Amino acid sequence: MPEDKPYQPWVIEPAWRQRWEQTGAHRTPQDPSRPKYYCLDMFPYPSGSGLHVGHWRGYVLSDVWARYKKLQGYAVMHPMGWDSFGLPAENDAIKKKIHPSVSTRRNIENMKRQLQEIGAMYDWSLEINTSSPEYYRWTQWIFLVMYRRGLAYRKEMPINWCPSCRTGLANEEVVGGVCERCGTSVTRRNLMQWMLRITAYAERLLRDLDGLDWPEKVKTMQRNWIGRSEGAHLRFDILLPTGGEEKLPVFTTRPDTVFGATYVVLAPEHPLVGRITDDARRSEVEAYLAQAAAKSELERTQTAREKTGVFTGSFAVNPATGERVPVWVADYVLAHYGSGAIMAVPAHDERDLEFARKFSLPVRTVIVPEGRSLPEPLECAYVEPGILTASGRFTGMPSEEAKKAIVAWLAERGQAETAVTYRLRDWVFSRQRYWGEPIPIVYCERCGEVPLKEEDLPLLLPDVNEYQPSGTGRSPLAAIPSFVNTTCPACGGPAARETDTMPQWAGSSWYFLRYPDARTRDAAFTPERVNRWLPVDCYIGGVEHAILHLLYARFFTKVLYDEGLLSFHEPFLRLFNQGMVCKYSEKTGKLEKMSKSKGNVVNPDPLVRKYGTDTVRLYELFIGPPEVDCEWSDQGIEGCYRFLRRVWSWVREQAAAKATTTSAGAARELHTLISRVASRIEEFKFNTAISAFMEFLNAVAGKPEFEMAPSDVGKFVILLAPFAPHIAEEMWRELGNEESIFAASWPSCDARIAAAETVEIAVQVNSKLRSRLTVRAGADREEVVASARSDPRVWKWLEGKEVASTVYVPGRLVNFVVK
Numbered sequence: 001m002p003e004d005k006p007y008q009p010w011v012i013e014p015a016w017r018q019r020w021e022q023t024g025a026h027r028t029p030q031d032p033s034r035p036k037y038y039c040l041d042m043f044p045y046p047s048g049s050g051l052h053v054g055h056w057r058g059y060v061l062s063d064v065w066a067r068y069k070k071l072q073g074y075a076v077m078h079p080m081g082w083d084s085f086g087l088p089a090e091n092d093a094i095k096k097k098i099h100p101s102v103s104t105r106r107n108i109e110n111m112k113r114q115l116q117e118i119g120a121m122y123d124w125s126l127e128i129n130t131s132s133p134e135y136y137r138w139t140q141w142i143f144l145v146m147y148r149r150g151l152a153y154r155k156e157m158p159i160n161w162c163p164s165c166r167t168g169l170a171n172e173e174v175v176g177g178v179c180e181r182c183g184t185s186v187t188r189r190n191l192m193q194w195m196l197r198i199t200a201y202a203e204r205l206l207r208d209l210d211g212l213d214w215p216e217k218v219k220t221m222q223r224n225w226i227g228r229s230e231g232a233h234l235r236f237d238i239l240l241p242t243g244g245e246e247k248l249p250v251f252t253t254r255p256d257t258v259f260g261a262t263y264v265v266l267a268p269e270h271p272l273v274g275r276i277t278d279d280a281r282r283s284e285v286e287a288y289l290a291q292a293a294a295k296s297e298l299e300r301t302q303t304a305r306e307k308t309g310v311f312t313g314s315f316a317v318n319p320a321t322g323e324r325v326p327v328w329v330a331d332y333v334l335a336h337y338g339s340g341a342i343m344a345v346p347a348h349d350e351r352d353l354e355f356a357r358k359f360s361l362p363v364r365t366v367i368v369p370e371g372r373s374l375p376e377p378l379e380c381a382y383v384e385p386g387i388l389t390a391s392g393r394f395t396g397m398p399s400e401e402a403k404k405a406i407v408a409w410l411a412e413r414g415q416a417e418t419a420v421t422y423r424l425r426d427w428v429f430s431r432q433r434y435w436g437e438p439i440p441i442v443y444c445e446r447c448g449e450v451p452l453k454e455e456d457l458p459l460l461l462p463d464v465n466e467y468q469p470s471g472t473g474r475s476p477l478a479a480i481p482s483f484v485n486t487t488c489p490a491c492g493g494p495a496a497r498e499t500d501t502m503p504q505w506a507g508s509s510w511y512f513l514r515y516p517d518a519r520t521r522d523a524a525f526t527p528e529r530v531n532r533w534l535p536v537d538c539y540i541g542g543v544e545h546a547i548l549h550l551l552y553a554r555f556f557t558k559v560l561y562d563e564g565l566l567s568f569h570e571p572f573l574r575l576f577n578q579g580m581v582c583k584y585s586e587k588t589g590k591l592e593k594m595s596k597s598k599g600n601v602v603n604p605d606p607l608v609r610k611y612g613t614d615t616v617r618l619y620e621l622f623i624g625p626p627e628v629d630c631e632w633s634d635q636g637i638e639g640c641y642r643f644l645r646r647v648w649s650w651v652r653e654q655a656a657a658k659a660t661t662t663s664a665g666a667a668r669e670l671h672t673l674i675s676r677v678a679s680r681i682e683e684f685k686f687n688t689a690i691s692a693f694m695e696f697l698n699a700v701a702g703k704p705e706f707e708m709a710p711s712d713v714g715k716f717v718i719l720l721a722p723f724a725p726h727i728a729e730e731m732w733r734e735l736g737n738e739e740s741i742f743a744a745s746w747p748s749c750d751a752r753i754a755a756a757e758t759v760e761i762a763v764q765v766n767s768k769l770r771s772r773l774t775v776r777a778g779a780d781r782e783e784v785v786a787s788a789r790s791d792p793r794v795w796k797w798l799e800g801k802e803v804a805s806t807v808y809v810p811g812r813l814v815n816f817v818v819k
Helices: 009-023 053-071 087-096 100-117 133-148 198-211 216-226 255-260 279-293 297-301 350-358 399-412 511-517 527-533 548-562 604-611 613-622 636-657 664-682 686-700 710-720 725-734 781-790 792-798
Strands: 036-041 075-077 152-162 167-169 187-196 228-239 245-252 263-266 310-317 324-329 341-344 416-422 441-444 448-451 485-487 494-497 538-541 575-577 581-584 591-593 758-765 768-776 803-809 813-818
Touching: 009 613, 009 725, 036 053, 036 527, 053 075, 053 538, 053 581, 053 604, 053 613, 053 664, 087 100, 100 604, 133 152, 133 448, 133 548, 167 187, 198 216, 198 228, 198 416, 198 548, 216 548, 216 575, 228 255, 228 324, 228 341, 228 399, 245 255, 245 341, 255 399, 279 310, 279 324, 341 350, 399 416, 511 527, 511 548, 604 613, 604 636, 613 636, 613 686, 613 725, 636 686, 636 710, 636 725, 664 686, 664 710, 664 768, 686 710, 686 768, 686 781, 686 792, 710 725, 758 781, 758 792, 768 781, 768 792, 781 792, 781 803, 781 813, 792 813
Parallel strands: 036 075, 036 538, 263 324, 538 575, 758 813
Antiparallel strands: 152 167, 152 187, 228 245, 228 310, 228 416, 263 341, 310 324, 441 448, 441 494, 485 494, 581 591, 758 768, 803 813
């Protein structure tokens, strides 16, 4: 082995990627005797700006995990594809004034090149693209499955409307009252929409979260979005101005407060508003309804805003007291919560109290804390459980007991029933845009609404010149007679096609099922292959998809399970959310998530040319704990480059020495490293795994007493391989191995060898404790100080600062004094 061969990543890395491609090194093994492991990234939108180093982080994390599993002997499937339909791709095309099909193809070519440079073990033979007819044929087929099961239906309703994107939005796509895609304030608009009945799965979606190995934060977000509430429907009889009565069910989670209900409020969209409004107030009520329709849901529900409302002129009968209470319309009540109507109990609900005070409505206290009374008048609403007062036969009863007793009492009179409601609403599935899957439905004057036959799929998206959204509430497809005009699949008569398209989430809600059968033409997937590889063992991506994509994917999976097509009902067993990579923005003067608009994006391409892929990979992992946000430093990457050069030199020196045995000290360090790296990979603490490599090298490099036999040097190289695969392959070859390093086995740790005496060292910066290190007893000053400097918990306090002096107390303490 020549001693003067320098580390040249720009030479060895492209050569190894070419070799992997030529040998099919990353093809998914079809060996049923080996345990399977399905490692999956959340596939990207093919963005025109390509990948920045923030995107790289998640892909590198998943690749380390996939390669580690391969070395453990698993048959690993690690695929990649493109989420290319929907608003992100279409908006990019409109901005560039290029047809979406052209811009999407170009963006995919660029991003695929960048993903290949990461050196990830993606099986590109399984590549999928949601906007290809071969793929969206099966998205349309799944829609027909849902239609046949009664889960897809059409309804005119008020929906969220984005004036900028000029399309309807699902509730999940509205964040804080604005479009999650473009940030524009969302309004409401009545449109005929296709809906998916996700509410039919609300209880199962909620219940099955308990069995998932997901971050608790994500499970909590889904639980809150599904929003299960236990309570009761109480019946208030409305006395109509024209005579007669109208029964109004009101949902409440606090039936114990019904004796304090002094008025009733309907949402402006409630269907009874028009019928119960008397003629004298009709113009005032209609004006109020128009004002409410122009407000976003966020505006209506902000607690700080002044309450507004209008009296209908009608009264309802409180079922508990028999009293007449006024019926109001107010926009702080939402049509999709409960029954769209509330019994207002101002003494025990802060919003109701604000409303009552503004409109001089009665406030009646019916719950008090045990052992004490409340002031009169109330300073604020008392919202906690307590003891009932002024509540007839239930006075003196604790709240929880009274809830059941009051519901049972009213139920005997036909005026109450227990109920469970959900915050979750059915999924608005129509988009008034061009770039999406056409919905496979036609409208026939004779037959009505008719689904296409499966053999007529895919219903192709026509190639058009005018693809910009119309803003009229109709898709651009509505202006294409050759697409709209067709024949009815049932009777053969004239018919018109549905012209709305599916949302961007349609294709991504099942793509993980397609990968095992990516090339199959006559089915979305085959049972034997999908049930062999699914569920996904580890799914890696950003927490921003906690509600939208993850909830929809779970819904699709459960529907297909109920159809008898899958043997599992949850798609992702384990979920890992990586943190974002942030960088200082000159535009905002703050540390921000990388964004083109913030001017703080770092393109990985120049870094790869300067340092090589393995260095960029290593820095992405070393920069901080993978689950938290981290700060990018252009200087920090230099340290990872120097480390790999040291690794290169040390491995070559050890190989050239051709030691026949490994010294006791070197064996102890190696087996300690094996133990540390394995445990830290299992815990997804990749940054501290790299610290362990640095500590090892500091302990053994340049010290003749730490000689190591080539077979043990090879074990070190195997440990490094998931993190830096190119350099590992090259060093493995130079150690005399013919096969790829990834055909080797993960080394095992001998605990007896690793269990050498160690000491704990406190590490301080300017006398403040920043970390604790475990080092071998007898380690010299140079080794301990180098290990301390490489610790990520210490390094971030030293980065960019001058170390004026270093204080070392042997066996106890390191203190860096910085300026």
